Amino acid sequence: xxxxxxxxxxxxxxxxxxxxxxxxxxxxxxxxxxxxxxxxxxxxxxxxxxxxxxxxxxxxxxxxxxxxxxxxxxxxxxxxxxxxxxxxxxxxxxxxxxxxxxxxxxxxxxxxxxxxxxxxxxxxxxxxxxxxxxxxxxxxxxxxxxxxxxxxxxxxxxxxxxxxxxxxxxxxxxxxxxxxxxxxxxxxxxxxxxxxxxxxxxxxxxxxxxxxxxxxxxxxxxxxxxxxxxxxxxxxxxxxxxxxx
Amino acid sequence: xxxxxxxxxxxxxxxxxxxxxxxxxxxxxxxxxxxxxxxxxxxxxxxxxxxxxxxxxxxxxxxxxxxxxxxxxxxxxxxxxxxxxxxxxxxxxxxxxxxxxxxxxxxxxxxxxxxxxxxxxxxxxxxxxxxxxxxxxxxxxxxxxxxxxxxxxxxxxxxxxxxxxxxxxxxxxxxxxxxxxxxxxxxxxxxxxxxxxxxxxxxxxxxxxxxxxxxxxxxxxxxxxxxxxxxxxxxxxxxxxxxxxxxxxxxxxxxxxxxxxxxxxxxxxxxxxxxxxxxxxxxxxxxxxxx
Numbered sequence: 001x002x003x004x005x006x007x008x009x010x011x012x013x014x015x016x017x018x019x020x021x022x023x024x025x026x027x028x029x030x031x032x033x034x035x036x037x038x039x040x041x042x043x044x045x046x047x048x049x050x051x052x053x054x055x056x057x058x059x060x061x062x063x064x065x066x067x068x069x070x071x072x073x074x075x076x077x078x079x080x081x082x083x084x085x086x087x088x089x090x091x092x093x094x095x096x097x098x099x100x101x102x103x104x105x106x107x108x109x110x111x112x113x114x115x116x117x118x119x120x121x122x123x124x125x126x127x128x129x130x131x132x133x134x135x136x137x138x139x140x141x142x143x144x145x146x147x148x149x150x151x152x153x154x155x156x157x158x159x160x161x162x163x164x165x166x167x168x169x170x171x172x173x174x175x176x177x178x179x180x181x182x183x184x185x186x187x188x189x190x191x192x193x194x195x196x197x198x199x200x201x202x203x204x205x206x207x208x209x210x211x212x213x214x215x216x217x218x219x220x221x222x223x224x225x226x227x228x229x230x231x232x233x234x235x236x237x238x239x240x241x242x243x244x245x
Numbered sequence: 246x247x248x249x250x251x252x253x254x255x256x257x258x259x260x261x262x263x264x265x266x267x268x269x270x271x272x273x274x275x276x277x278x279x280x281x282x283x284x285x286x287x288x289x290x291x292x293x294x295x296x297x298x299x300x301x302x303x304x305x306x307x308x309x310x311x312x313x314x315x316x317x318x319x320x321x322x323x324x325x326x327x328x329x330x331x332x333x334x335x336x337x338x339x340x341x342x343x344x345x346x347x348x349x350x351x352x353x354x355x356x357x358x359x360x361x362x363x364x365x366x367x368x369x370x371x372x373x374x375x376x377x378x379x380x381x382x383x384x385x386x387x388x389x390x391x392x393x394x395x396x397x398x399x400x401x402x403x404x405x406x407x408x409x410x411x412x413x414x415x416x417x418x419x420x421x422x423x424x425x426x427x428x429x430x431x432x433x434x435x436x437x438x439x440x441x442x443x444x445x446x447x448x449x450x451x452x453x454x455x456x457x458x459x460x461x462x463x464x465x466x467x468x469x470x471x472x473x474x475x476x477x478x479x480x481x482x483x484x485x486x487x488x489x490x491x492x493x494x495x496x497x498x499x500x501x502x503x504x505x506x507x508x509x510x511x512x513x514x515x516x517x518x519x520x521x522x523x524x525x526x527x528x529x530x531x532x533x534x535x536x
Contacts, residue, residue: 081433093428095421110433
């Protein structure tokens, strides 16, 4: 099954604030692409545009599945989820007063997702055994790392083919960041996902990324064909490898 | 005079009454507790349902419980329409929706009262059925069968709604929608449609609750006023949106009302619900079971 995401000339913003200014990126079948950039550069807005939560002012977002092109800027979030796109949002955004299991079941809300519930639940529990142990615990009472795992597992419940992950490392200790990133890599290999991951932790992101983009003030500053390309880039050296990384 | 027997009798009747209060409050537990809609017209909708049941019983001699079932789909649609109007006029436009929403629902409550008076007059109305008017006797106790019917149906109704909210996809989405609307959109659910459907459910359960209201005692057009305090007391005491909490809180209110009625007399009873509501808001605003 072939899948690709192509974004071109994308402008978006909230009122007078232009969060995205002419973004062009592409993701091909089976790739893990990192979208790198520090806070406030438009990563989350881009993710929300892909999911149909934010309507762009202009530009195109095209998802091609087995040769059939879908213009995501004209579809509702429900339709985009049905096409096999899921987002693990920044800050996890769980339903804190529902149990772990109930959060997972909500991930399979779409009728198209309900047939595969048993298989996806098994996958979630096998990948994150702690979720099985805490099945009946309220999501809001779990630790940050466990919540991040639940957020990823919940997104997988809709059997996505394209998984968008927004800042999985935010609020986690370095060890947990490392574990979370490793889990994403593991899942990707296992389920055959295509992944677009927004992240500000450069060194962690490139552990599992095939290539990446760097977004600065709503524009793509660097489009690298490989991780080595990224490391060699001047902007990267200055922003990430110079010292503060 | 006051005695242990009298107290025991009051507790038994209070539990029966409390379960009935749960049935008339569960709808509000969804609309106000889970959806944050300031639905002060909930008791007016309840009384309207009672008059629907009265009409079917009076004209066509239909059993009040069957009549309650028959008007349930109508009330579901009524709820869908009412929420849509509330959403388009208030919620959609933003932040002070709650305050203006209260005025809106108070207006609706008065309109319903007036319409009922125009159609049925101000007199009390009641229904007839084989189980109304008879009692069970155990020695000194006398329990009206109508109270037992209301108790059983109320438990069934509350239980069904609790199962619906915890075991179905729509039920879980209804509980999630007030927690994080945007996250729910990411699950592929449309929050406005979920809330509208939930409000339909919250109104639909009033079909049976209205039947119970007129089975337990005769109704009059302004009876809703007595139930504003009771239903809001139960829902707030329950911890907003908890069905088990609603049942427990309703039983507490029922027992308290019955004991006060037995010991101090009927004139004090209406003060109980508002008194408890104020006490809960002051000392335990998250509700008895709230965290």
